[in-house]
Every structure is written in C-alpha cells, then in structure tokens.
Amino acid sequence: MQDLTPPLAKSGLPPCVLCQVRAIGVCAKADDNTLAKLERHKVYCSYPAGSTIVYAGDELKYAGTIMAGVACISHILEDGRRQAIGLMHPGNFLGRPGKDHAVYAIEAITDVTLCGFERKGFERLLLKAPELNDRLLEMMLNELDLARDWMLTLGRKTARERTCSLLVHLVYQQNSSIKDRTSSEDLIVDIIMTREQFGDFLALTLETVSRQFTLLKKDGFISPVGKTTFAIPDFRALIEEAGDDTDGDGLF
Amino acid sequence: MQDLTPPLAKSGLPPCVLCQVRAIGVCAKADDNTLAKLERHKVYCSYPAGSTIVYAGDELKYAGTIMAGVACISHILEDGRRQAIGLMHPGNFLGRPGKDHAVYAIEAITDVTLCGFERKGFERLLLKAPELNDRLLEMMLNELDLARDWMLTLGRKTARERTCSLLVHLVYQQNSSIKDRTSSEDLIVDIIMTREQFGDFLALTLETVSRQFTLLKKDGFISPVGKTTFAIPDFRALIEEAGDDTDGDGLF
DNA sequence: CGTGGTCTTGACACGATTCAAGCCCCGTGG
DNA sequence: CCACGGGGCTTGAATCGTGTCAAGACCACG
Numbered sequence: 001m002q003d004l005t006p007p008l009a010k011s012g013l014p015p016c017v018l019c020q021v022r023a024i025g026v027c028a029k030a031d032d033n034t035l036a037k038l039e040r041h042k043v044y045c046s047y048p049a050g051s052t053i054v055y056a057g058d059e060l061k062y063a064g065t066i067m068a069g070v071a072c073i074s075h076i077l078e079d080g081r082r083q084a085i086g087l088m089h090p091g092n093f094l095g096r097p098g099k100d101h102a103v104y105a106i107e108a109i110t111d112v113t114l115c116g117f118e119r120k121g122f123e124r125l126l127l128k129a130p131e132l133n134d135r136l137l138e139m140m141l142n143e144l145d146l147a148r149d150w151m152l153t154l155g156r157k158t159a160r161e162r163t164c165s166l167l168v169h170l171v172y173q174q175n176s177s178i179k180d181r182t183s184s185e186d187l188i189v190d191i192i193m194t195r196e197q198f199g200d201f202l203a204l205t206l207e208t209v210s211r212q213f214t215l216l217k218k219d220g221f222i223s224p225v226g227k228t229t230f231a232i233p234d235f236r237a238l239i240e241e242a243g244d245d246t247d248g249d250g251l252f
Numbered sequence: 253m254q255d256l257t258p259p260l261a262k263s264g265l266p267p268c269v270l271c272q273v274r275a276i277g278v279c280a281k282a283d284d285n286t287l288a289k290l291e292r293h294k295v296y297c298s299y300p301a302g303s304t305i306v307y308a309g310d311e312l313k314y315a316g317t318i319m320a321g322v323a324c325i326s327h328i329l330e331d332g333r334r335q336a337i338g339l340m341h342p343g344n345f346l347g348r349p350g351k352d353h354a355v356y357a358i359e360a361i362t363d364v365t366l367c368g369f370e371r372k373g374f375e376r377l378l379l380k381a382p383e384l385n386d387r388l389l390e391m392m393l394n395e396l397d398l399a400r401d402w403m404l405t406l407g408r409k410t411a412r413e414r415t416c417s418l419l420v421h422l423v424y425q426q427n428s429s430i431k432d433r434t435s436s437e438d439l440i441v442d443i444i445m446t447r448e449q450f451g452d453f454l455a456l457t458l459e460t461v462s463r464q465f466t467l468l469k470k471d472g473f474i475s476p477v478g479k480t481t482f483a484i485p486d487f488r489a490l491i492e493e494a495g496d497d498t499d500g501d502g503l504f
Numbered sequence: 505c506g507t508g509g510t511c512t513t514g515a516c517a518c519g520a521t522t523c524a525a526g527c528c529c530c531g532t533g534g
Numbered sequence: 535c536c537a538c539g540g541g542g543c544t545t546g547a548a549t550c551g552t553g554t555c556a557a558g559a560c561c562a563c564g
Contacts, residue, residue: 153335460553
C-alpha cells in the first residue's frame, strides 16, 4: 500500500455512488459529506498475484478497501516460520489506524485492486465522522471474532478438520447465497492458493495439506474439477468434518 | 455478566472521577456528559475465582470493564476440546456490541469485579458519543493484534516457546514499569492459574505444561518462589526463549 | 488421618514433520 | 518439434514432539 505506483488517474476512477463494494466496506454507512471527502482523496492501486503489498516494519502510509482479489496477512518469525493470520476479500479493510508501522506483512494471493486513502487523513476523518468510526468498529469486531475462531482451529483441530475448515471458509466466501441454498447441485470451490500457502493458514506443511486433500478425495468430501477447483457433493458433511459446532457462519 | 446478583448498592459505588481503572478503560476519553450517563447506569458485580461469568450462547445483557482480577475468554467444542482465546485484565472490556448472544464463554480465573452497563443502552451511547466509540475501536484493534500474535504462537511455536511466551505476557501484565527497568533485581511472576488453564491458552496438555516448567527450572529460566510464583533471573533470556522477534510489547 | 485436587514423572502411541524421490504440467530455447 | 528445467504436487519412510494413559507424590482441608 505504500507503493502506489502507478496510481490510476483520479479522473478515471469509478464514482463511489456506483461502487459495488461500498455496501460491505468501511464507507458503507458514510453520509454524503463524508463520502465526498473520501472520494476526493481515494486512489486505486493494483498488485499482481504473488506480490507483497506491505512488508512487516514498513511505514503505514495508506489504509483502504479491497476492491477485487484476495490478499493474505501474515506474521513471520526471523527463522522463517510463517503463520497466515487473515484472508482478506473484497470489502475488507486493510490498514491499522493508530499505528505508524506495519506489524504484519500483506501479500496479494490473486491480483488485487485496492481503494486507498492516505492514513493520517483517514484517521482525522474517523474522528470527525462517527458513522465511519462506527462501521470500522463493527468490521474490526467481526475480524476479532474471526481471529478467535481461528485460534481454536489452530490450537485444537486435527489436520483433517483444519483442512475442511479452510475449505468451508472459502466456500462461504465464494458462494454468497449459500445460507438459503437447499438445492442439491454441487458447490464449487476454488482454493486459489498453493498447498504451501494453504498450509501457512492452517499451520501445516504442504505435504500434510496434500495428504489431506487426497484423503478427502478418497472419502468423497471433495472431487477435483479443475487444477485448483473442487466440487463439494455434500456441504453439510464437509462442515461436519470441519468439527465446528457453530456452522453456517462463514467463519472458521 | 447476565447474572448481576447481588449488585452492590449504587449509592455505595465509587465515583467515576476517582476510578483508577478509568485511565485505561473504555471510558478513558469520555467527556463529562458521557461519563455522567455511564455513571448513572453502572453496576458493579463480583464473581469468585473459578466461576463462569458468561456461558457461550447466553443472551448478552451487559457489557463492561474489569475493575479487578483476571478473566479468561474461551471457545469450546462439543467434544470438550477447549481453547482459551483471551486473558482479560483490569481495564479490559468485556462484551460484544452488536451481538445478542455470546459466542464465547467467560470465566473468572481469580476473583473478578466488573463495572457493567446494560448492553443496549451502552450501544446507544456508543452511537451518540464519538469519543467512546473511538476509544473502543482503539481497544479492539489492540485486542485484534493480540489475537493475531497469539495465532503465531499457537500455530508455529514449540511447547517450550509457548510456555515462555505466556510467562513473558504475564510478567508484562504484572510489572507495569518493565520497559524502563534496567536493574538486575529478579522479576517475580505469578501464573495465577492451574497447569490445565495454562495449557488451555497454549493448546497444550497439563502434562506438557508441567514438563516444560520442570525443564525451564532445570535450565535456570525460572525458579520457584511460592506455590504459583516464580522468579525470573534473566528476563531478556526468557523473551529470547519465547522465540519472539517483536519483544518488549507485552504481547505474545 | 483420610480425601480430593493438583502436580510430577514415566512409558507408550500417534499424528504431523522431515527428508527424499519421483511425477505432472508448462514454458523456454535449441 | 522435442529436450530441458523448474515449480508445484504426490507419496513413502523414518523421525520427533506432544498426547494419552497410568501411577504416585504433595498438600490443603475436613
């Protein structure tokens, strides 16, 4: 986010009122006045799949919303051990109001487009616009719940349960209208990342992830469709296999 | 928190202006008007060590600040697997604005006293008092960072590193003025909980925790002082042993 | 002086990692 | 066109860390 080259020309940016992502972003509740201010300062920037958006330790110059693509926040120890701690989708907020430097790295898993604001300005606006502050609080509370659910996954679930958990999470992200779905047609999930990245989320090695996939295939929970996509014949069964008590949340 | 019996008589409650905890609580930035409203509706309630403050699934009637003692938030699977996901100290906020029912259980580790507000009223106040909202956002962002650091601990650290991590965390909580401490006098840490609870935080069994303590004693990182207290001859060394790159944060 | 809870320690089992080999697929260059 | 090389994936065998089960010690309390 600190590397804004090349920002798209402002004149070319789609206007906020037409923005599809706004309904679920920080700006969801912003009034006309606040929205106008955001609009005046927004910049779009894009990152190719695999690139790093923010390095740990970087000065945090920007904050913003994911417009398209999927990014990953991760925490890395000096000796190379890595733990992915957040999977960020369109509408999600990137940045950390109140901190000057990034603690975590952010990487683009797929191609990512961001709608960014200069951080200091955004923080000032946050103080003046309660609806913005309120919405951000709401989003951060959801992130906190997500992180806490994930802690259970990391701490107490087996490799198979973890693998299913992330699959379930991805299904929810990719099929927005799942809750009311009763039809029996197969769900399709695209795991978008490599086995290694998959393992980074679950604290598993790429070999273990691979083994779990073969087992899940053998047991009929998933069946390969494309290179990175699987069909899920029985989503309820997959949820069950993830060991979750609280199903249907889209959370871990 | 839903079980407020017996609330102390309101007339007997210490006034907010004299409150020691306020400096670090949600109400830290509240203006006189907001503070007066909070004061009018606050209730103190106490829970003995070991008791449950909120059960998962409970209706969330209250939100509030820990005045004294230490509590623990935890996530439990049906089959009994348990993961503690938050260690809450005086000043910390308990409750989840925006949700009607508790997702996690909260238990008192030591005797706990809470300063609580009726949740709906608190949420209404949150909308009207930007300083309150802003402060809560700040606190929740810190909680989020804490949870994410913890994910690294759970996912990627060894039993020894985890044990040291929690010890370091407890030291920071119990010795407020550690940052500028250069003196070589021994630090004392009280682990306040049982081996089992300790393990619930670290996703370890009580046996493993016990073994790690024995090893850490043998290696001179800790030495027993009382039943639940240890002296730490070399705090830097303990931090090093915790495997943290970012030391000195009081975080995991 | 027993009783129950907590802690320690040992022996063994098991799940995930590590190390290693080989496969598949795709892009590149001869 | 095919050979080559590399990245990602799969699979196997051995290893290691932590869990499980079990026994006994310690200590507070009735």
